[in-house]
Amino acid sequence: MDIIQSFNALCSNADFISVYNERMGTNLTRLTMKHVFSTGSLYHCVSIKFGDGSGELRICDGYHDIMFNNQLYIASGDFLDVQNSPESKEINNNGMSVKISNVRPEYVQLIRNKKFDRAIVTISMVFLSPQTGQVQTSFGVFRGQIDSSTIRIDYGHDEEIISETEIKINNFWEVLxxxxxxxxxxxxxxxxxxxxxxxxxxxxxxxxxxxxxxxxK
Structure with missing residues (x-):
């Protein structure tokens, strides 16, 4: 199923239509893509395979863990920003960055131990059914290798700790x-x-x- 067919399927999906009509007080039989996005069903699933081959970390920006491709993606912190991958007719090393706040302490330790260095990152965009929470369709967004990872930790009042992590990723055309x-x-x-x-x-x-x-001469 191509992208257009996938989006058309979402626009006619009974779960999305039912939730939208309930929230908006409408009686639509088919949604537009703007309506689908307004249901708040779009999330990101990020797979990080450590460069030393010691394992894989799977996280998502959902309110709960997401089962995607028979693998569990752990809800971890708040994704402040997932940079859009630019479209181009040329082959270039167009990287991207991901910012996450309130990262779990165990992940902070992984970053400090340089486990993210040269790790392979795959980012997918998934739409969850607003009724069942199951993945209805997905789209590959980006795949590349981590160039650098930084973390900032602020110790606030009442022993509150606020952390923010930024991961910069090169795509596989970095060799160019x-x-x-x-x-x-x-x-x-x-x-x-x-x-x-x-x-x-x-x-x-x-x-x-x-x-x-x-x-x-």
């Missing part, structure tokens, strides 16, 4: 930002993996040594 190494020496070239039998630069050196350089 890197420049190739410059090396023309045959020994250096053949020292790289996969180049041990490549004699290109050796031949270039031989050709240069045999060349007769003359000035044009």
């Amino acid at each position: 930002n890197k420049s190739a190494r410059y090396h023309a020496s045959d020994g250096v070239h053949r020292s790289y993996a996969g180049n041990s039998h490549d004699t290109f630069f050796q031949k270039i050196g031989k050709w240069n040594s045999e060349a007769v350089w003359m000035t044009k």
